[in-house]
Amino acid sequence: MRRKPRIPPSPLPQRDGIDPFRVRLPLDGAWSTVRDHLVERLAAGPGVIDTMLREGRIVGADGAAVTSDAPYMPGAWVWFHREYATEVPVPFPIGIVYRDEHVVVADKPHFLATTPRGSHVTETALARLRRELDLPELGPAHRLDRLTAGLVLFVVRSGERGAYQTLFGDRRVRKEYEAVAAYDPAVALPRTVRSRIVKERGVLAAYEVPGGEPNAESRIELLGERGGLGRYRLVPHTGRTHQLRVHMNALGLPILGDPLYPVVADAVAPDDFRRPLQLLARSLEFRDPVTGREHRFESGRTLAAWSAYEEWAGGGVAHSS
Secondary structure: OOOOOOOOOOOOOOEOOEOOEEEEOOOOOOOOEHHHHHHHHHOOOOOHHHHHHHOOOOEEOOOOEOOOOOEOOOOOEEEEOOOOOOOOOOOOOOEEEEEOOOEEEEEEOOOOEOOOEOOEOOOEHHHHHHHHHOOOOOEEOOOOOOOOEEEEEEEOOHHHHHHHHHHHHOOOOEEEEEEEEEOOOOOOOOEEEEEOEEOOOOOOOOEEOOOOOOOEEEEEEEEEEEOOEEEEEEEEOOOOOOHHHHHHHHOOOOEOOOOOOOOOOOOOOOOOOOOOOOEEEEEEEEEOOOOOOEEEEEOOOOOOOOOOOOOOOOOOEEEEO
């Protein structure tokens, strides 16, 4: 079995909290220069690679700039920073509920992606926290949808990230969410919803497969109702994409502000923050795999549709023993 190649340390520092992009040159190929391979592989547009090479922005493992005529070397690595489009700043702060030498528990606002993806790169919780806390190795133990607010666990040291990610993979983290949706007395609660959810690449909304083997399970409880609205506690026992949103919609109780369920809405302008999804990751509870401490963290945020008079940001609550 072929062993994975050892990745050398990056010769370039992060920029705006984003790691440089790295490319390993294939072991086989007919390219005569590094430049020829990069032009073919990256499809960056006419002249882009040539400009980067001319300006010394592509470097090898030793940190030296790769020249335009550098010969192709199978298995070699090169690094560079990609240019990103200007992003609309998300005008809400990230709360810090807890921080020690191992983890950071962030209280993420609505509209802020957890990690770089697609058009959201520098305006992400990861990039912001790396910059603001000066923690270049910081990485996520799990992810939260961009439109969902609430608690996200980040790991300070890259070498410990796997231990915390395993907690989530093994379902040893108890997560509770809150949501605001319509109140319907005909919907009997509490109940546990089980179904098979499928999310196809390139398709915005997930969907349920009638009669399919269940792969998603959620506990749904009513916490209170007023003015035709209900406040709900949602406890996912699995972690399928959009699971809670799909299950609430299946009950005829789509979460307020949801642009995908029950129907995909027209695209919203990137600077339109008026209708946040009324879904909040309220709490995380787990035994720390590194220290052995028992943790329970609670978001300090509120859902505007339920408590419009309360501020969005607040000081979360941490309980550890």
